[in-house]
Amino acid sequence: MPGMEFRYVGIDRLPAKMSEFDVERYFALTDSDMAEVNERFRRDWRAGAAIQLVFLRASGHTLDHVGTLPRQLLRYIGERLGVPTPTIASLRTMYHRYKTLYDHQVWACDYLGLTRIGPDHWAGLGAWMRQDAKESLTPEDLLQHARSWLYERRILIPAERALRDLGRSIWAEIERAVVAMIEATIPESQLARADAVLSTRHETSGVTVLEWLKTPPARHSPTTIAETLEKIRFLKELGAHTWQLDAVPMEKQRAWAKRIEARRPVKIRELKASTRTLELVFFLRVTLLELTDSLLYQTGRRVSDLVRQAYEKTTTKQARSAADYRQRLLAIKMLVGEAERSAEERLAEIGKLLGDLPSKPAMSHAASVRETLTEDNQRIRALLTSLRELDFAGREAEPSLRQLALVTKLHDSGASELPRGSEVPASGSWHDLIENDDRKRALHALEASAITGLRKGLRRGSVWIHHSLSFRERDQLLIPSTQWENERDRHLSSLALPSTANAFIDRLSEHLKVNLAALDEAREAGRVTIGSDGTLHLSALEALPTDGLPRKTRDMLFKAIGTAQFADLIMEMDARTGFSAVLLARRARDANELVALYGALIAHGTEIDAKAVAAMIPQLDAAHISTLMRALEMPGRLARANDRVIEFQRTHTITELWGDGQRASSDSMSLDTSPHLFYARADPRRRTHAVGIYTHVLDQHGIVYNQPIVLNERQAGVAIEGVVRHNDTRDDGGLLRLSVDTHGYTSVGMAVAKLLGFDLCPRLRNLAERKLYLPRRLAAPDKLTPVVAHEISLKAIRDGWDGLLRLVASIKSGRVSAVVALQRFGSAAQGDAVYRAADQLGKLLRTLFLCDYFGNPEFRRELHTLLNRGESVHQLQRAVYTGKVAPERGRRRDEMIAISGSLTLLTNLVIAWNTQRMQVTVDAWRQKGQRIDDDWLRRMGPAHFGHINFRGTLRFPLHLYQEMLLDAAHGQRATGS
Structure with a gap:
């Protein structure tokens, strides 16, 4: 989905009001533009020609609408060209002749190299839209993609009605094709039975079967497991597990399924037959897949509970046994010391004490x-x-x-x-x-x-279920074997990896030799020592010299920025980034819809529910908020809105002092919740039940990726997944280094990350993990011998190299998430060739990393700084989300993702607003001659929140921004103008 540079693409009119930021970013006149305008047009026509030029460049569409032009744009054009412009004007007042307007548009198109759309272009656009419609989730997404396609190819975007008519016809064509596939795949009797039974009353719950199926699982208790199994049994009786619909992308299946979830049952009967068939079939299929995953996860948790309870019972039993054993020893000691009794009597008494002692040897x-x-x-x-009752399958034997x-x-x-x-x-x-x-x-x-x-077996992939998303056959998760053989070279070229392991190992070995020598130099210099325990040790980092000025400057800076209301901040950032248009896939049609969208974002991103948010916003209905909360669950929209805000924040020059955007840290933050959620775990620090929100924080402070996770599980998979998905959207190479804590890495994770093009840099906790693992033929400096273990098998890396490349290519292409991949090929898959190759390679890479970590203090300082920066952002997130997730919320996967994404978006809005205010304040100080060093600014951050009021009555300043944010065309159509 296009980013900020596409914000105005496809619009056919200008808003009545525009920010100075938008004017300078999207509607700027270059020096060559001004020279061409001045040379070609007479003085009284220059302003009109310049407006046509900048509008065409920003939108890809001609400006024909006769409405009032924004005065900010008029003032800017006048100042740049040095010509007088009125403060209030429209095309009607600027052009008395249509011929002049047409000539200016033709000139602007020629100057920008834009061509008018012709029959060949329409044919190409139609073919591309048919392909894109197979993956787009809504018609609005399809239209936005089409506008961007035309814009990138420098084709003039046609009238909205013509483009929308084409989009509707293609969308209907795709839906008809999918319905035909459904009817060819699923027997008519099954479709009729499914359509009829969903509206009947469920015997136990008292609601309709459809509402019963919509109810998500609760805690991982036997009752919940039984209910989940009953739903799976019901869906299998309908035949949903036999429906082969994998040709439709899973996200598109989810999008059709969510339409049913968002509708009231009475409205479903009003749908036409084909639409109802489409939505019901995918609702039933997606529900079966997700319920199967939920059941397997619940049973896995249940097994873990049983093992944990057995462990606790064993520990208690062994403690009692040890106490009893000690008492017997003391009694025997007393008997030995009783001289007044005969030896025979004492032996007999000792025999009684030891009579019931088990004769079998002690167990582990x-x-x-x-x-x-x-x-x-x-x-x-x-x-x-x-x-x-589940149809398990698995490897032979x-x-x-x-x-x-x-x-x-x-x-x-x-x-x-x-x-x-x-x-x-x-x-x-x-x-x-x-x-x-x-x-x-x-x-x-x-x-x-x-x-x-x-x-x-389920965790390592040797056991699977076909009607599951995460627990499918392991080979089904990867690129198919025949496709891998045919496309192997293309994937390797994309990953910049050699086809054989030897080339990679040789290059890695050369780096290891250099780094080992550097580490030995650091040892000689006293920066690193080898302890008697055979591990590397180093002294604490020295604090940077400071005289208190950076902290005082920070306090003065935020005092100058002043206090802010959360509602004002949200609307101002929306005006600057247009994130509401991304969330809705269009501009809001009226003020009520816009404010309800903000309310839905707050209801998802804080502990406040829809009813409480409606009470905080005058004249807003809770039902409207709930409807838009469902809209925010549409896959990808919150992520794209977050990208918009981050892009805006990174346009400020102050962010270059904090970093270059190629480094980040990742860690999880706990959100307290009820123990009745089946994925809730006890937070090991606070001993409360919680869910995890895993975030990737740039060195420039913004959160670029988020995902809900289960606590107390290895986080290497989600750490890698965040970098891969972020880098997919970047043209500058994306992240090259990710700092994580001990939970965020494994040896397999380090290998997979490296092969995907970035380094995983862990802050290790255990001294035992500070060993330097090397292959036998690679010699290390003599003084480092105590900390070197020659245990790496290069043969294992060579043997599993092709399978490892296939795994990495599957992650890169998006066929499987890194989270699932590392579960199936992680420590649970010990003995597998791919696991062994990744494990051995990961240990080599960890050795390379440890050489840098111990021998380079600046590298270590950077890693710690990034992790601390992430912690400061977590503090801001806790200020936004102060309470706990309600027991009735977050049970559905999509809702939990929406909660995580909304919290991230609200946090990024605060960071972006602070960054913009910091930039304005610093620029104003420097213009006045006030000294503020870049080194001071480098040590400040925008994750400050003491000056922001997050609670209380929310009054959104609509009068300031609604002309920028609302769909003016829709308003005019509604009023008949």
Whole structure:
């Protein structure tokens, strides 16, 4: 989706009011423009010609509308050309003859190299729009893409009605084609049954079946698991799991499904048959896929709970056993010291004390946990019974599936024991328990082994379900094998990677030699020491010299900026960036819709719900806010609005002092929530249930990527995903270095990141991870020998190189997210060739990074600065979102993404507003001769919020900005003018 440079593309008239920023950025006259205008036109025609020129350049459309021109543009044109211009004017007052207007437009088109659209252009546009319509989510998106397509090819954008008619016909054509595919794929009886049954009353819940299916899962309790399984069972009875509709992109399937979610059931019956079929089918299919993922996640959480409880029971049992053992030893010690009793009496008493002591050798803690887990057989059996209904598939001879099949057979036959001689493919850790003489206990052990093995198999991709999004067959997540063979060279060229591992390893080895030598020099200089524990140590970074002036200057700066109301800030930033037009895919039609959109953004991005926001905004209805909250869940819109705001913030020169936009940090922030959300986890620091919001913060302070995550899980996948998706939208190379904490990296993650074109730079916590891993043939300086481990297998990297390249290319192309990829090929996939290659390569890259981290203090300071900058942005986010996520909110995936995206957008609005105010204030000070060094500004940031009032009555200053933000054409059509 085009960024800020496309803000005015496709408009056919100017707003009545315009900001100075927009005039100078989008409607500027260059020196060559002025020379051409002055040479070609007489003095009284120059202003009109210049306005036609700058409008054509900004919009790609001729200016024909006779409405009033913005006085800011008139004043700017007059000042640049040195000609008098009226403060109030329109094309009608500037052009008395239509022929003159037409001549000026022809000249402007020729000067800019624009061609009028012809039959060939229409044909090319139509073909391109048909292709784009297969992925665009709404007709408005399709039209905006078409305008940008014409603009980039320097083709004059035609009249809005002609373009809209073409868009409507192509959109209808695509919908007809999809409906035809549905009718050819799905039997008519299934379609008719699905259409009829969704409007019936559900027996248990008392609502319609459609509303019952819309209800998202709650906590990961047995009741929720049973209800989720009932919904999956119902959808499979309709045949939804057999519908082969993968030809339609998943995001487009979601967009059609969301139309049903947003409608009241009574309105669905009013749709025409084809539209209802389209939306219902994709609603049922997407619901099945998401419910399957939810069920597998809930059962995974349930298994984790059972293992955790077994661990706690084992720990308590072992503590009691240790206390009992100590008491027996003390009693024996006392008996030994009792001289008045005979030796025989004392031995007899000692024998009594040791009589019930088990004779078998002590087990390891893990073995004790497994034994305790088998005692929880009722809950494990209930969970297995639920999972039996799912159509699991897996690799040939997958142990967990064979165990599940055997357990199912035994349950169906009513057996309560595991028959002797059963062929059970159990791992060595479970073997003793399954081969136990107590055959009931053996069956319980088999059930526990099956449930834990099934969870591991799903995570590593050796077990899968076809009607799932995240737990599909691993090869289905990647580029198909035949396609990879045909397009391998193209993907490698895009990634700038060699086809063989040797070329990459040789280059990496040369870098390692240089960095190891530099680290040895740092050791000789005393900046690094090797401790007796065999690990690298370094002293703390020295604080930069300061005399307090930067802090005093910062305080003076924000005092000069003054206080601000949140509503004023939002509207001003909208006027400067046009983010509301991105969220709606068009300009707001009236003031009520615009204010309701702001209310929806606040309701998603803060702890305040729609009803409370409506109470804070006079004359606003909560239902209208709720409707627009659903609109904000449309995929991609919040992300594109955030990009607009970040682009605006980065236009200010002060941001160049903070960074170049090629470095960032990423970390998660916890939002408190109810334990009744099935993805809520206990925050390890605050011990409260929470969800995570993972953000990527640029060195220029803006948040460029966000995603909700589950706490207490490795974050390397989401860290990589954020960089990949951000870089896809950049022409300047994007991010080259990402700083993360220990949770944000793994060895596999470091390898994948490097192959994708950027460096993952972790701040390590564990001393054990400070070893330098090298291949055997690569020698290190003698003094570094204590911290070097020659454990890297270059053969493993070579053997898994092609599979690793295929994985990276699949992530780059967007076929699979880095989050899912690192789950399937991460530590759960130990033994896999791709995992082993990535793990060995990642350890080599970590060695390269540690050499820089220990030997280069400035590099280390930069990494810490970036991470601290991210923490300051998290503080601002907590000021915006002060409460907790309500129990009834965030259960749906799209809603949680909207909450994360809205919070990010509100945070970026504050950062951009502060940046703009800082730039204006600094420029004014310097014009007055007041000294302020760039070095001081470099150490200040825009994540300040003490001067902003986020709460209270929200009064949006519509009178200042509505002429810039509202769709003037729609207003004139509504009034009949």
